[in-house]
Amino acid sequence: MSKGRFGIHGGQFVPETLMNAINEFEEAYSRYKDDPEFVAELDTLLREYAGRPSRLYYAAKMTEDLGGAKIYLKREDLNHTGSHKLNNCLGQCLLAKKMGKTRVIAETGAGQHGVATATVAALLGMECEIFMGKEDTIRQALNVYRMKLLGAKVNAVETGTMTLKDAVNEAMREWTNRVADTHYVLGSVMGPHPFPTVVRDFQSVIGKEIKSQLMEKEGRLPDVVMACVGGGSNAMGAFYEFIPNESVQLIGCEAAGLGADTPKNAATMANGTLGIFHGMKSYFCQDEYGQIAPVYSISAGLDYPGIGPEHANLADTGRATYVPVTDEEAVQAFEYLSRTEGIIPAIESAHAVAHCIKLAPTMSKDSIIVVNLSGRGDKDVAAIARYRGEDLYE
């Protein structure tokens, strides 16, 4: 009966209209995921087009400055389009094409997933429509124009809080309206089965590369792998390979906005309770009647009231821990990494950098932290300038 469970989490809580579409997607995925031709085609695209493998960079200055654990940065920001999102989009769009779909739709928060989807749609000659909260189209205006340049239609969603949650609602509605020729390229390890599994598998290349690259450089496993978490795709991609290696501590950094104890945050693990929404059973920020909370973070990509079901289960079992990071801590980390290593991270990824700054000095010099730098920060420069009181507009 129920499929795609991670412990008690997951499932397929979608309207009947979509059930055959997700079943068909699941069948296509099982058929192609080990198909040598499909795997070779995807590998070629990941290597030649996306620029994989991404570098595992030893951040010597940061390590020296913090005076504790050795810090490595997994440079997903160096992927084509500037984030890890492309890994999943290449996989899903290629699958959609094999399934005979001619059109892809997607939600986006910060715009990185929208840009990645629009990019692959252009590459594969597919029609593309992106749903983005109106609030996010304002704070990430540059990415909106990038999507348009890539030939996508961008729909500004004006319902609810006009952010990522509302973009997902609208993308699901659009898929319900037009399912025959359209695949919904969900951008995170969330939603109904099989999305959490498919997206995790396509992103798991991150963790596999970390493991082999660190083995080459240090001859051992890391002590800590950390990543920012909204829905949780870059974190799941980085964590998955290490789940059986219990000596490796896995830490997800979620957006605490103005503070996890203030009304303005998106810290699902800190404040969320069990619920069923957006196709999955998981933890959500919500009230006592199950109304989804209007969450907040400076980071449009982490500004989401839920978390992927596999993360919820990793938290339940204690295999991973999740920590809140505030806007101010993330902005400081954004500035710190720019000055110290000459790398401007996405404000999302800066949440993980912020926790690394706290954790590294408490660890011994022979220990190793890997931070997944999920995206680059060009898109955030104007917003951070405004946060710091500069009168800068794009």
Next chain:
Amino acid sequence: MNDIKKAFENGKALIPFITAGDPSLAVTEQLLIEMSKNGADIIAIGIPFSDPIAEGVAIQEADLRALAAGTTTDKIFEMVKGVRPQVACELAVMTYMNPVFVYGVDKFMAKCAECGISAVIVPDTPYEEKAELSSACDANNVSLISMIAPTSEDRIQMIAKDAQGFLFCIPSLGVAGVKSSTTAQDIDCMVGMVRSVSDIPCAIGFGVADKEQAKLAARTADGMIIGSEVVEIIGKHGENCIEPVINYLKALKSAMI
């Protein structure tokens, strides 16, 4: 089994949907009384949800208005329990999985039974996930209504075989409130597939319903669910919505006979 099927015994059933608490629970209470007197065979009471992913704009906005007015699941149950003796027709609630799950599935279904609500409709809980609800529904004698869509195809018979109460049939694609171009053939085909495995009543849920569609539904189906037209009338007229809602229902009812 409970009485929800009785609603289909006196000709074609008319099933209007309203969002509880829009514009106020007092108006909802009046609507329940008046709709019941004027042609409604079942009333589907919507418990508003912050993020109704299967609804079009009209019901989304109604849900937000109701929540902004302070409507909660408890207040809705309290109102329904109070007004139930004055409402002769059958009652169903329609909402999303999260409000039911967070309230507590057992507690929710027990409350339904206590308030004389004989069916629940939860659009984001398909056949594969109904185990989350079915034992609590059975324990409280509340029918869990199943839905079928044009994309259901080979799933229709699997769903129909296990269905309780009546079957909610959506003959056109899309979220509620989108004008459909459903043909008599679409309905005949869908109902025919159900009939081959089950004699369960089939109610057709349209996007925006008019008299022509009411006639279409009445040809082969057993009833008609009015998705968003009533909600739109309530949105337009607010506190003064009772009379226009009743006039609309009467027109549909006469077209269905």
